[in-house]
Amino acid sequence: MQTPGLEAGPADPGNRHLPELVRTRLDSWYPSRLAPRFQPSQRPRTRSFLRPLPLVLAALLLVLLAATALAGSPRALTDVIVNLAGSHPGATPTPRPHSAIAVGSGQVQPAPAADVTTPALATPSLGDAGLLAQNQRFASAARTSTPIPALSPDPLASVSPGLSTPEAAGGRPVNSGPTLPPVESPPPTPTPQPIP
C-alpha cells in the first residue's frame, strides 16, 4: 500500500510536483569520493581497540587526583609518584631539623629522638649502682656503635658525637661534672673540665 500524500491527484495539484522535485534533485547528486568498488574498512576493529584508551587515561587522572587529595601537598604528591615509579624516595634529600644536623653524626637519626630525654638517664642519682651499671653498658654500646663523623664543623662536637642522645648523656661519669640539662638542642660550647 502506498501513501497517496505525496502522489496526490488532481484534487491537490500542489503536491503533484513535490515527488518530482525531490526525485529530480536527488538524481542530480553524485558522490565525488566514494569508491566505485567496496573495500571493507578496518575502522570498527580499530575503534574497538582504541575505545578503552580514554577510559584508562581518565582512570589514571582520577588516581592522580585522589593521590593529590590524600597527600595534601605537591611535595608529598611527588613522593607518591616517585614511589609509584619504583624509585627510592630516599634518593631525594629531605630537609631535616637543625638539631639533627648539629649532632654531626654520620648516621641518619630521626629528629624526635633528639628531643626525647629521659630524666633518669640524664641525671642519674649517685647511689643507684644498678642504674650506673646500665648507663655504663649503654655508654660502651654507644662508643662501639656510633662512628666518628668525618666532617664536622665543630671540633668539640666531633669529640663527643652523641651528646644529645640519652645513651651518651647516661654514659658520662656520674660524678665527673655537672649534668647536662634535658637537651632540646646541643649546647653551643661545652665548658672544658678543670684539670685537677
Added chain:
Amino acid sequence: MGMTPDTPSRQPEPVPDFESLYKRFRLPLYRVIRGIVLDGAAAEDLTRRAFDRAYVTRRPEQSTDFAPWLYGVAVGLALDYLSSRWRRLRGLYSRLPLLPPPRPDVLERSAEHVLSRLSPRQRALVVLVVYAGLSDAEVGRTLRMSESEVGLEVDEAARLMQAALSETDHPGVRKRHNP
C-alpha cells in the same frame, strides 16, 4: 567463493555477492542519506559506514530483501548522525551571527529548501517513499513505525513541503514541472 552457513561473518576480502550489492546500491544509498542529512561530504562518509556496517552484520541466509535492509542501515546511521551531540553543536555554531548565512537563491532553487523544513525523520520518510520506492510497510519496518503512522507522517510531510513551496516564489521548479 560462495557464502555457506559456516562462513564467518567477518572476512578479510569482500564477498562477490556483497560487491554486486555495493555496485547496485551505491548511488541510491548515497542519495537517500544525502536527502536526510543534506550534506554531501557527510553523506559520502555515512554511505561508506553504512556499507561497512551492512558487510559486518550481514547474514548468510539473507538472500532477498536487500533494499529495505540496506536502507534501514543507512537511515539509522543518518538519523544517528543528525542527533549526535557534535552535530547539534555544529548546528548551534552555524547559527552564530558572525557566520555568513547560506545564500537564499541557492536554497530556494533546490529541493533542499523543501526538505530542510522537515524533521530528519520526516525527510527519511519522504526519500524512502519518493526516491527509494519502498512501500509503507517496508518504510514502517525501517523506521519502526506502523503503516498508519507512516501514512499520517507522509501527509504531514507533504503539507509542510507544500507550505514551504508556497511561501517562497519558486519559479524555476514550477516552470520545469508545470510548463
